[in-house]
Every structure is written in C-alpha cells, then in structure tokens.
Amino acid sequence: MLNDRTLLIASVTVSLAGIGALAILLATSELPLEGLATVDASREGESVRVRATVTSVRHAKNASVTILTLSETLERKAVVFDVVNVTKGAVVDVIGDVQEYQGEPELVIRKLVVDGRR
Amino acid sequence: MVFLELLLAALLGTLAGVVTGLTPGIHINLVSVLIVTAAPLLGQYFSLVSLCAFIISMSVTHSFLDTIPSVFLGAPDAATALGVLPGHRYLLRGWGLMAVKLSLVGSLVGAVLSVLLFPLFTLLVTLTYPFFKAVIGWLLLAIVLFMILRDRLKAWSAFVFLLAGALGVLVLNLPGLQNPLFPLLSGLFGVATLFVSLQETTSLPPQQESPELNVRPGVTVQALSAGQIAGFLTAMLPGLGPASAAVLSLQVFRNLGDHGYMILQGSLSTVNFVLSLAALLVLDKARNGSVIAIQQLLASVTLAHIMLFLAITLTATGAATLLTLWFGKVFCRLVSVVNYRALVTGIILFIVILTPILSSWTGVLILITSTAVGLIPAIVKVARVHAMGCLLLPVILYFLG
Numbered sequence: 157m158l159n160d161r162t163l164l165i166a167s168v169t170v171s172l173a174g175i176g177a178l179a180i181l182l183a184t185s186e187l188p189l190e191g192l193a194t195v196d197a198s199r200e201g202e203s204v205r206v207r208a209t210v211t212s213v214r215h216a217k218n219a220s221v222t223i224l225t226l227s228e229t230l231e232r233k234a235v236v237f238d239v240v241n242v243t244k245g246a247v248v249d250v251i252g253d254v255q256e257y258q259g260e261p262e263l264v265i266r267k268l269v270v271d272g273r274r
Numbered sequence: 275m276v277f278l279e280l281l282l283a284a285l286l287g288t289l290a291g292v293v294t295g296l297t298p299g300i301h302i303n304l305v306s307v308l309i310v311t312a313a314p315l316l317g318q319y320f321s322l323v324s325l326c327a328f329i330i331s332m333s334v335t336h337s338f339l340d341t342i343p344s345v346f347l348g349a350p351d352a353a354t355a356l357g358v359l360p361g362h363r364y365l366l367r368g369w370g371l372m373a374v375k376l377s378l379v380g381s382l383v384g385a386v387l388s389v390l391l392f393p394l395f396t397l398l399v400t401l402t403y404p405f406f407k408a409v410i411g412w413l414l415l416a417i418v419l420f421m422i423l424r425d426r427l428k429a430w431s432a433f434v435f436l437l438a439g440a441l442g443v444l445v446l447n448l449p450g451l452q453n454p455l456f457p458l459l460s461g462l463f464g465v466a467t468l469f470v471s472l473q474e475t476t477s478l479p480p481q482q483e484s485p486e487l488n489v490r491p492g493v494t495v496q497a498l499s500a501g502q503i504a505g506f507l508t509a510m511l512p513g514l515g516p517a518s519a520a521v522l523s524l525q526v527f528r529n530l531g532d533h534g535y536m537i538l539q540g541s542l543s544t545v546n547f548v549l550s551l552a553a554l555l556v557l558d559k560a561r562n563g564s565v566i567a568i569q570q571l572l573a574s575v576t577l578a579h580i581m582l583f584l585a586i587t588l589t590a591t592g593a594a595t596l597l598t599l600w601f602g603k604v605f606c607r608l609v610s611v612v613n614y615r616a617l618v619t620g621i622i623l624f625i626v627i628l629t630p631i632l633s634s635w636t637g638v639l640i641l642i643t644s645t646a647v648g649l650i651p652a653i654v655k656v657a658r659v660h661a662m663g664c665l666l667l668p669v670i671l672y673f674l675g
Contacts, residue, residue: 163653168650170643181636185449
C-alpha cells in the first residue's frame with residue numbers, strides 16, 4: 157500500500173493534470189453550429205449552438221429576463237435569465253438548452269455573442 | 275382508480291429508491307432524468323401526477339437507505355459524505371447496524387417533523403427569501419470562508435476548496451457532456467472514500483445484529499433541530515448541499531457526539547427534500563434534481579399537489595423505515611461474510627464501468643481527476659466538506675460574476 161506522502165503527491169499531481177486537461181478540453185471544444193430548424197421539441201434538454209438574427213427583444217418586468225425572437229428560415233423564442241443589451245436586427249451566436257414551453261420549443265440561452273462581442 | 279394509480283406509482287418509486295439508495299454511484303437525479311425523458315411514453319399509462327409520486331417516493335426512500343452503503347461500504351453520496359467517517363468508526367467497532375439505526379431515527383423523525391412544520395417553513399421562506407436573494411452570493415462566500423477558517427489546516431482546506439471548485443466550474447461548462455455530476459460526485463465522495471477504505475481496512479469485526487440505541491433525549495432533540503435548520507438553509511441557498519448546511523448548523527449545536535451526528539446525518543437529505551418542496555411552492559424554484567424533474571413534468575405546482583406530495587412523503591417514510599431496518603440487517607450479515615476488500619473493489623469497478631456509459635470518455639477523465647481531488651482531504655486530514663466547492667464555487671461565481 158502507498159504511504160501517505162506518496163499518495164498525496166500522486167493525488168495533487170493527478171488533480172492538477174486532470175484540471176489542466178479539462179481546461180484545454182473546454183477551451184478547444186465547441187458545439188457545432190446548427191440551423192434554427194433543428195431546434196425542436198425532440199431535442200429537449202440538449203445543448204445547441206445556432207446563429208440567427210434577432211427580430212424582437214422584450215425585457216420582462218420585475219425580473220432579469222430577456223426574451224428574444226430569433227429568425228433564420230423560421231422563428232424560435234429564446235430566453236436569457238439576465239438583462240442583455242441586444243437590438244433588433246443584430247446577428248447573434250447563441251449556445252443554449254432546448255426546452256419546451258407552452259407546447260413550443262425554445263432556447264434557454266447560456267451564452268450569447270452579439271456581432272462578435274459577448 | 276386514481277388512488278390505486280398513485281399508490282402503484284408510490285410503491286414502484288419506493289422500489290426504485292431501494293435500488294438507488296443501496297447502489298453507490300447511482301443517484302436519484304439519474305432516474306429522475308430518465309423519467310422526464312420517458313414521460314411522453316409513460317404518460318400513456320400514468321398521469322403526470324403519478325410520475326411525480328414515483329419521483330417523490332423514490333427520493334424519500336433513497337434518503338433513508340443511502341446511509342447503508344455509506345456505513346457498510348464507505349460509499350457515500352454528497353449528502354452522506356460527512357457521515358462516512360463516524361459511520362466507519364461504528365463499523366470498525368462492530369456497530370455498523372447501530373449507525374444505520376441512529377441515522378434512521380434522524381430520517382424518520384426528521385421527515386415527520388418537516389411535514390408538520392411545513393406551513394411554518396413556507397411562511398419563513400416567503401419572509402426571508404428577498405433578503406437571501408439579495409445576498410446569496412456573498413452569503414455563500416461567507417459560509418465558505420467560515421468553513422475554511424474553522425478548519426485546523428486552513429491552507430489545505432482552501433486548496434481543496436479551490437481545486438474542487440475549479441473542477442466543478444470546468445465540468446459544469448463542458449459543452450455536450452451528459453450527466454456531468456455523476457463522475458464528479460462519484461469521484462470526489464465515492465471512489466475516493468472507497469480507495470481510502472481499501473488502504474486502511476483489511477477485515478471487519480463481527481457486527482452486532484441487535485445493538486441497543488442509548489442516546490440522551492437532549493442530544494436527539496439537538497440533532498433533529500440541527501437537521502431542520504440545515505434543511506431550511508439548503509432550501510434557501512442554491513449550491514449549498516446538505517453536508518455544508520450541516521456544518522453550519524453544528525456551529526449552533528456543538529456537542530452532539532457521534533450518536534447525535536449520525537442522527538443529524540440521517541435527517542439531512544430527508545429534510546432537505548421535504549423543504550425543497552416548500553421552495554418549489556413558494557418560490558417556484560427547484561433545489562435538487564428530483565424537484566427539477568417535478569417542475570418539468572407539471573406546468574405549475576399547486577398547493578393541492580404539494581399536499582399530495584407531503585402525503586406520499588409520509589407513506590414512503592413508513593415503508594422506507596421498515597426497508598432500512600431489514601436491509602440494514604442484511605448488510606450487517608453480508609459484510610461479515612463477504613470479503614470486504616473484494617466488495618469494495620467491485621463497487622469501484624462498477625462505478626468505473628458505468629462512467630463512460632453515462633458520461634462518455636470525458637467522464638472517465640473527470641472521474642480520475644475528481645477521485646484524486648477527493649483523496650486529498652482524507653490524506654491531509656481536513657474536512658471533506660471543502661470538496662463541496664465543486665458545486666459551491668460555480669454557484670458563487672454565478673451570483674457574484
């Protein structure tokens with residue numbers, strides 16, 4: 157059996173190496189860009205990345221929520237649980253999770269890039 | 275007919291809870307996710323409320339039975355992580371079943387108390403949530419600093435917290451990763467503890483099958499009160515798990531001893547679950563995977579739903595109490611005849627085999643890393659609760675970022 161000192165050195169080394177590897181993985185992995193049409197109810201719970209044009213922006217009253225309508229060949233609603241500075245007509249690159257809301261698929265946005273800036 | 279359907283769903287949920295509770299590494303969140311995914315198919319045979327009854331029954335039963343692998347196998351989940359060491363001490367003295375029974379007292383009385391106090395908790399949640407909401411990030415940060423500073427080895431405590439926190443931030447942000455919590459928590463609290471157990475334990479003494487519980491009433495009352503406080507805190511503060519909340523409540527109730535600690539440990543996850551229903555009703559917020567699943571199944575949760583869920587909780591509590599006593603005796607006998615090291619090795623292999631199935635090969639990398647991180651507190655002898663940084667740090671960064 158390993159003594160405590162050896163085990164500690166091994167554990168710290170593996171921890172740091174593993175975290176480093178995961179950091180590289182995070183930095184280099186990206187969800188593939190998909191069309192908005194692929195965002196449907198059958199993909200509920202999945203994370204997707206789409207690029208589309210914002211055709212409407214609405215901020216919920218008394219809540220830090222922004223509701224966007226994204227348009228490509230069709231429209232989809234997207235929700236951001238934050239107040240975001242997006243204008244109608246902007247092209248956005250979003251990563252979000254597909255959820256069903258009131259019978260329609262929508263995106264709950266986790267990451268939003270507007271015209272090349274976050 | 276509706277009553278029979280609910281009863282059947284609750285019964286099946288209890289059986290599922292037995293499987294998840296006794297099997298290390300299998301979390302109720304996994305089964306809850308499967309239920310939600312299969313809801314369109316299951317919905318043809320069961321109502322959505324019945325599916326919720328299944329989830330609740332499973333969650334309550336799991337919270338009773340998860341002490342058994344924690345004590346006898348040294349294989350906890352995040353909720354029972356802090357209970358492993360005192361539970362293991364009982365096991366090494368041949369009192370493993372006593373540890374299970376003490377935990378059972380906490381779960382049973384904790385469940386009944388939290389149902390009885392439910393109206394009071396909903397009022398407290400309503401009154402105090404605006405305050406908590408404004409300061410959640412800072413409050414959690416203060417809790418983390420408090421836990422680090424109270425530890426004898428502050429530098430190591432901070433190191434473990436930051437390592438686990440960095441790991442959690444990375445894992446929870448990896449795109450496309452399925453079931454990220456499985457390898458993360460299994461490694462930190464499951465495999466790491468089992469590995470230490472392999473290093474330190476070669477065989478176990480004969481286990482007493484009818485140990486007498488000798489706990490002072492004052493200690494029992496204090497432990498149960500600490501459990502209710504911890505449960506309330508987990509309902510209010512996202513990211514604060516039962517283990518971390520228990521550490522905080524122990525600052526008020528300091529002299530519980532091992533008996534009292536096991537009672538507190540037993541009450542933690544049960545009370546946490548019941549009070550998460552209060553958060554769901556009052557705040558429409560889910561504090562654990564089971565309640566998230568319920569939220570996804572039901573468009574809106576009403577008071578009538580909650581009252582039904584509380585009734586199912588009490589029903590499951592009764593069944594789970596009997597099952598815990600029975601399985602506790604089974605494990606007590608098993609652990610005396612089965613080769614302990616072979617058993618622990620088998621469990622580790624089971625988790626290792628399950629990981630790539632649930633979380634792909636990235637999950638294996640996470641499991642190896644989280645196991646290494648989880649070993650550090652055990653080796654340097656700091657509190658394992660600092661490894662909860664894997665969930666706390668991402669939440670703190672979310673609220674303060």
